Amino acid sequence: MNVSAKPERTRLSAEDWEDAALRLIADQGVGALAVEALARQLGVTKGSFYWHFRTREALLQAALERWEQYGEKEVISQIEAMPDPRARLPELFRRVAHELAPHRVYAALLKALDHPQVVPVMARVSQRRMEFLTNIYREAGLPADEALNRARLTYAAYVGFLQLNFTLGLPRISHEEFDAYVEHMIRTLTPA
Amino acid sequence: MNVSAKPERTRLSAEDWEDAALRLIADQGVGALAVEALARQLGVTKGSFYWHFRTREALLQAALERWEQYGEKEVISQIEAMPDPRARLPELFRRVAHELAPHRVYAALLKALDHPQVVPVMARVSQRRMEFLTNIYREAGLPADEALNRARLTYAAYVGFLQLNFTLGLPRISHEEFDAYVEHMIRTLTPA
DNA sequence: GCTGGACCATACGCATGAGTATGTAGGCCT
DNA sequence: AGGCCTACATACTCATGCGTATGGTCCAGC
Numbered sequence: 001m002n003v004s005a006k007p008e009r010t011r012l013s014a015e016d017w018e019d020a021a022l023r024l025i026a027d028q029g030v031g032a033l034a035v036e037a038l039a040r041q042l043g044v045t046k047g048s049f050y051w052h053f054r055t056r057e058a059l060l061q062a063a064l065e066r067w068e069q070y071g072e073k074e075v076i077s078q079i080e081a082m083p084d085p086r087a088r089l090p091e092l093f094r095r096v097a098h099e100l101a102p103h104r105v106y107a108a109l110l111k112a113l114d115h116p117q118v119v120p121v122m123a124r125v126s127q128r129r130m131e132f133l134t135n136i137y138r139e140a141g142l143p144a145d146e147a148l149n150r151a152r153l154t155y156a157a158y159v160g161f162l163q164l165n166f167t168l169g170l171p172r173i174s175h176e177e178f179d180a181y182v183e184h185m186i187r188t189l190t191p192a
Numbered sequence: 193m194n195v196s197a198k199p200e201r202t203r204l205s206a207e208d209w210e211d212a213a214l215r216l217i218a219d220q221g222v223g224a225l226a227v228e229a230l231a232r233q234l235g236v237t238k239g240s241f242y243w244h245f246r247t248r249e250a251l252l253q254a255a256l257e258r259w260e261q262y263g264e265k266e267v268i269s270q271i272e273a274m275p276d277p278r279a280r281l282p283e284l285f286r287r288v289a290h291e292l293a294p295h296r297v298y299a300a301l302l303k304a305l306d307h308p309q310v311v312p313v314m315a316r317v318s319q320r321r322m323e324f325l326t327n328i329y330r331e332a333g334l335p336a337d338e339a340l341n342r343a344r345l346t347y348a349a350y351v352g353f354l355q356l357n358f359t360l361g362l363p364r365i366s367h368e369e370f371d372a373y374v375e376h377m378i379r380t381l382t383p384a
Numbered sequence: 385g386c387t388g389g390a391c392c393a394t395a396c397g398c399a400t401g402a403g404t405a406t407g408t409a410g411g412c413c414t
Numbered sequence: 415a416g417g418c419c420t421a422c423a424t425a426c427t428c429a430t431g432c433g434t435a436t437g438g439t440c441c442a443g444c
Contacts, residue, residue, distance in 0.1 A: 011421055029306040031223075034401065046403085047422050056402065111305050113359040114221040123360055149376035152356075159355050160348030167305040168315055184341035188380065203391060203440095226431065238433085239392045248432065 012042060014052045014062065021063040026104040030112035033060060057117065064121045067105055071125065076132055085139035089190045092136065096158070097182045100166075107162040130155050140191050154189050204234060206244045206254065213255040218296040222304035225252060249309065256313045259297055263317065268324055277331035281382045284328065288350070289374045292358075299354040322347050332383050346381050 020042055024033055035049045035056050042048075053059045075095065082088050096103070106125070112118045130151050137147035164170045173181070212234055216225055227241045227248050234240075245251045267287065274280050288295075298317075304310045322343050329339035329346075356362045365373070 031306055035403090036401070044421085045423055047424075049422095050403070051421060110355060111303055113303050113355070114223055119360060123362055126356060126360065126362055145372065146376065149373050150380065152353075152373060153349055153377055153380065156352030156356060157345055157349045158352065160351030160353075161344075163302060163305070163351050163355065164318060164344075164348055168311060168318065170315055170318055180337065181341050181344060184338065185345055188342065188345065227433090228431070236391090237393055239394075241392095242433070243391060246433095 012044065012048060012052070015066070016042070017049065017052055017059060018063040018066045021059055022067055022105060025063070025108050025112075027108075029108050030060070030115055030118065035059070060115075060117055064109075064118060068121050068125055072102070072129070079136070085136070086141070088136050089140055090186050093182060093186050093189075097178070103162060104166070107166040110159065110163060111167060126155070126159075137191070142191055150189065150191075157185065157189070204236065204240060204244070207258075208234070209241065209244055209251060210255045210258045213251055214259055214297060217255070217300050217304075219300075221300050222252070222307055222310065227251070252307075252309055256301075256310060260313050260317060264294070264321070271328070277328070278333070280328050281332055282378045285374060285378050285381075289370070295354060296358070299358040302351065302355060303359060318347070318351075329383070334383055342381065342383075349377065349381070 017038070020038055021033055024038060024041070033056070035046055039045050039049055049059075053062070075092075079088050079092050079095075082091065106122075109118050109122055113122065133151035133154055134147050137150050138144060142150060165173070209230070212230055213225055216230060216233070225248070227238055231237050231241055241251075245254070267284075271280050271284050271287075274283060298314075301310050301314055305314065325343035325346055326339050329342045330336060334342060357365070
């Protein structure tokens with residue numbers, strides 16, 4: 001019998017390594033990103049890795065940029081396409097709340113803010129998202145400074161929620177309780 | 193000239209090591225907690241360390257428990273001593289906002305949630321704080337479930353703010369802007 | 385004034401993980 | 415059919431950081 005680990009023995013590309021790196025980051029954190037571990041997981045050895053990348057740092061960089069690029073564009077454009085500005089905020093909240101998978105990388109990177117490489121990426125992504133939120137709040141009727149502060153508050157709540165639940169697993173909240181929380185959040189953060 | 197790092201050459205105790213560890217964690221993160229580095233910083237060598245602690249893990253554990261114990265008791269008791277329940281929330285918010293130093297360890301531990309040792313400590317501390325917040329919201333007039341959700345939201349905003357500012361240094365916010373943000377937060381999160 | 389224990393120095397062993405050097409199998413082009 | 419380039423294997427070097435072994439120094443107390 002053939003006991004080889006993975007039957008998929010096709011050749012790998014740099015993108016394959018970057019995707020694998022992002023998956024590993026998503027469920028084990030940036031600290032677990034080791035080239036030999038990744039190689040084992042892909043069914044090859046380090047020899048392959050160092051053909052595609054000059055260093056481990058380069059892989060991290062490439063993976064982060066890849067993640068940053070194909071980001072949250074579809075969500076943003078879909079929300080902006082909604083005709084009624086007041087309806088956008090609740091829709092955005094519910095959407096983000098129920099698609100937790102895409103936020104796993106972001107949550108993992110939140111725990112890796114001591115690595116100098118991830119800081120600028122997270123800064124850019126967070127900045128863009130907050131500007132997006134600020135615009136929505138303005139279109140919902142808030143004056144400029146209020147909209148900015150409300151966006152800060154909302155995004156902070158989002159980030160904190162990721163930490164407390166994903167990472168810390170804190171409230172061990174049930175599904176119904178979670179929905180109630182989201183609706184509460186909509187009521188208190190959305191302008192009446 | 194004497195160029196030795198620290199002139200204090202008294203003997204050290206386990207508590208000295210724990211305090212030094214917490215300081216190092218506060219400004220360089222848990223990942224930077226290495227015994228030789230700590231020893232250099234204290235003007236001694238590893239030989240000293242391994243007399244006081246069996247392992248590096250033991251030091252981390254002791255430091256975390258020390259931090260957990262001498263926690264935020266004074267703030268909590270002072271807030272609870274206030275006669276008017278409605279006045280407690282704004283006071284708590286302003287207080288926390290302007291005493292950022294004590295939150296540096298918490299912020300550092302937030303980035304270290306991949307270390308199995310810090311998770312339970314952070315879970316306990318966060319849980320206690322959220323229960324405290326929930327009580328305040330109830331005393332301010334919110335029904336039980338509303339109070340719980342509002343506490344979750346508030347604490348998430350706190351955690352997220354620490355990440356976005358301390359760690360990420362994101363908005364590069366000015367002092368006046370920050371005060372305005374705090375007041376905005378009070379207006380939108382405090383029951384009218 | 386001697387001794388035992390607290391506190392620390394020095395010099396190792398050892399595991400892990402990054403990076404390098406070099407050899408090699410298979411597809412593609414001519 | 416021969417050559418070559420891509421993708422990978424194998425076998426190392428090297429740095430870092432934990433932990434250990436052992437010996438030294440200072441001070442308390444009989």
